[in-house]
Amino acid sequence: MTALIFIIFAGIAVFCGINLVVQTHPIASALSLIGVMGSLAVLYLQLGGEFIAAAQVIVYAGAIMVLFVFVIMLLNAGAEATTFQVSRFVKYFGVLLLAAFLGLISFIIQGALPKTEGVVFGAYTGTALDVGRKLFTSYLLPFEVTSILILIAIVGAIVLARKEI
Amino acid sequence: MSILENFYIISLIKVAIVAFILLTTLAYLQWIERKVIAHVQLRVGPYRVGPHGLLQPLADVVKLITKEGLMPSHVNKLFYLLAPFVAVTLALISIAVIPFGPEISIGPVRTWMQLTDLRIGVLFVLAVSSIGVYGVALGGWASNNKYSLLGGLRSSAQMISYELPLGLAVAAPLLLANTLSFREMVNYQSGYWLGFIPRWNVIPEILGFIVFMIAGFAETNRVPFDLPEAENELVAGFHTEYSSMTFAAFFMAEYANMVTVTAVATLLFLGGWQPLFPEPYSDVIPILVFLLGGLVSLYHGMNPARRKDKFTLPAAGLVFLGIAAIFALSVVAPPLQDTLKPILLALFWFCGKILVLLFIFIWVRATLPRFRYDQLMRFAWTGLFPLSMVNLLVTSLVVALTSK
Numbered sequence: 001m002t003a004l005i006f007i008i009f010a011g012i013a014v015f016c017g018i019n020l021v022v023q024t025h026p027i028a029s030a031l032s033l034i035g036v037m038g039s040l041a042v043l044y045l046q047l048g049g050e051f052i053a054a055a056q057v058i059v060y061a062g063a064i065m066v067l068f069v070f071v072i073m074l075l076n077a078g079a080e081a082t083t084f085q086v087s088r089f090v091k092y093f094g095v096l097l098l099a100a101f102l103g104l105i106s107f108i109i110q111g112a113l114p115k116t117e118g119v120v121f122g123a124y125t126g127t128a129l130d131v132g133r134k135l136f137t138s139y140l141l142p143f144e145v146t147s148i149l150i151l152i153a154i155v156g157a158i159v160l161a162r163k164e165i
Numbered sequence: 166m167s168i169l170e171n172f173y174i175i176s177l178i179k180v181a182i183v184a185f186i187l188l189t190t191l192a193y194l195q196w197i198e199r200k201v202i203a204h205v206q207l208r209v210g211p212y213r214v215g216p217h218g219l220l221q222p223l224a225d226v227v228k229l230i231t232k233e234g235l236m237p238s239h240v241n242k243l244f245y246l247l248a249p250f251v252a253v254t255l256a257l258i259s260i261a262v263i264p265f266g267p268e269i270s271i272g273p274v275r276t277w278m279q280l281t282d283l284r285i286g287v288l289f290v291l292a293v294s295s296i297g298v299y300g301v302a303l304g305g306w307a308s309n310n311k312y313s314l315l316g317g318l319r320s321s322a323q324m325i326s327y328e329l330p331l332g333l334a335v336a337a338p339l340l341l342a343n344t345l346s347f348r349e350m351v352n353y354q355s356g357y358w359l360g361f362i363p364r365w366n367v368i369p370e371i372l373g374f375i376v377f378m379i380a381g382f383a384e385t386n387r388v389p390f391d392l393p394e395a396e397n398e399l400v401a402g403f404h405t406e407y408s409s410m411t412f413a414a415f416f417m418a419e420y421a422n423m424v425t426v427t428a429v430a431t432l433l434f435l436g437g438w439q440p441l442f443p444e445p446y447s448d449v450i451p452i453l454v455f456l457l458g459g460l461v462s463l464y465h466g467m468n469p470a471r472r473k474d475k476f477t478l479p480a481a482g483l484v485f486l487g488i489a490a491i492f493a494l495s496v497v498a499p500p501l502q503d504t505l506k507p508i509l510l511a512l513f514w515f516c517g518k519i520l521v522l523l524f525i526f527i528w529v530r531a532t533l534p535r536f537r538y539d540q541l542m543r544f545a546w547t548g549l550f551p552l553s554m555v556n557l558l559v560t561s562l563v564v565a566l567t568s569k
Contacts, residue, residue, distance in 0.1 A: 027244065027306065034299070054288035062295025063325065069299070070321050073306045073314065127284060128345055 049126030249414035252300025266511025316402030351437030459485030
């Protein structure tokens, strides 16, 4: 059952990822990216990282991508204009080259993987409690540094967006 | 081990019951809204279809189904049809984590009055509602209409802005109860201070509750924050180009969002299904309420001046009296005390609180005018946001000082 769900959502994630690159319209690409993030959230959930899954949906799909879509709609960006011509040589040999490249990559990754047991679904605890405790004990310094970085970014955004007085 | 104790069978039955009740409620919520607004404005509201206009929702559904579904020219069909689908799906899905009552036993089966209890139930509702923006934004953009586009843009900007105070207002009761699960949230709010003041979060978190409700109005695009569909500026906003069932989907999504917001407010701040009064009184209140309702209906039904209601009001009165009798029976009769009483009492208090909040939503729509767009944004960022921030800081300080 878990394997089936994993295959379905991993498939959706890969499909949306490919669709993101293939689509010429920016809104379609943005929606594909949302699809990738949603299916990744399901995969996190399967591993047991429920808080990470919720944060993934709230922050990435619900906030950042809304801003992306908002800007695309505001600029009313149309379909991407393709100016270059694809030669027949590239078209036919490209497929072969791509297949060879993918084969090579998968071979290398296969060899580099450590020979340990596979991932067990739901074996990891990622409740809000665990995440919060880790964030405020083991990873306190990176957490605070990130906060300051975000604060600088906010101040910078306000300075840039401010009207001239 | 009978077939009924199977997890999947129980879940299927519960899903069927909840879906049926939710969809009926959505249809009649619109009828109630029209009636209440009509009475606020000294009109009678829908009166022609069925007794007292009670079959109006059915007529509306038939009308919407039989209308022609128009497709504007030069639209992207996929996005155009995807938008209402996204809106209504995401609006209906939140009900899956809402608990309606405590654990109950029917015959040999013990089950919770809830479809599923996630440990991150509150976050789930927040996540679903944050995704819900896409239905409105996409619908506005895909319609190929400048009014729709403006409505979609306004809506996405508004919902992002008001999600911040909403999230911060939700965080304060979460800190108090130290949980993300709705079920434990309600259990935390059981009991009474001094024996009669209910231990609901609304008492220490009155500021958070007010901020949550205001942000909830904005999240559901309701008056006074219904800028995305301001008809004197934008025709009908994001759903201008939608007709027939696609329009009905947007319409249903709005009401489903209202139910979700009021249910979450009830669970987080108003104690879920915990009764307002301590044990012996909480059993009597529903009987009294329905008895009074029945008697008032009967009295007005017997009034010869009300010719049009000479059948409906007495019938409604008898139904109310029957419900009062069922409540009385469940309190008095020993075999029903363990099975029926917990179900009925929990449903009465939970639905009662939700209906009161829904009434406030409708009441506000009938009384308040609409904000201007810059006022709306200024109110969110300079009014609600600092207020909810202060509320969260004070709450966390108190929690940090009092916890061991």
